[in-house]
Amino acid sequence: MYIALQGGALRRGPAHGYALAKALASRGLDPLKGATLYPALAKLEADGLVSTSWEQGQGGPGRKVYELSGAGRSELAHQSMAFAAFSGIVRGASAS
Numbered sequence: 001m002y003i004a005l006q007g008g009a010l011r012r013g014p015a016h017g018y019a020l021a022k023a024l025a026s027r028g029l030d031p032l033k034g035a036t037l038y039p040a041l042a043k044l045e046a047d048g049l050v051s052t053s054w055e056q057g058q059g060g061p062g063r064k065v066y067e068l069s070g071a072g073r074s075e076l077a078h079q080s081m082a083f084a085a086f087s088g089i090v091r092g093a094s095a096s
Contacts, residue, residue: 015067
């Protein structure tokens, strides 16, 4: 969930929860329910990987907006490199 949230949806910039859920679903993940998504976002925030702000709603309530923090971008880069190395190992093993 960490890498999916950070890389798949938040890499492009700030987004609110509904937009994140839609972006992840468009990438092939099963639709996420709020009971799954928001605790994961809260964990990312508690870990300092995501920062939040409030956006005024247009004719409705405001909503929380999530954005990768500096630490989140660093962690994403680290995880991306680790995943690329892992993918290379798997590709090499399957070619043998």
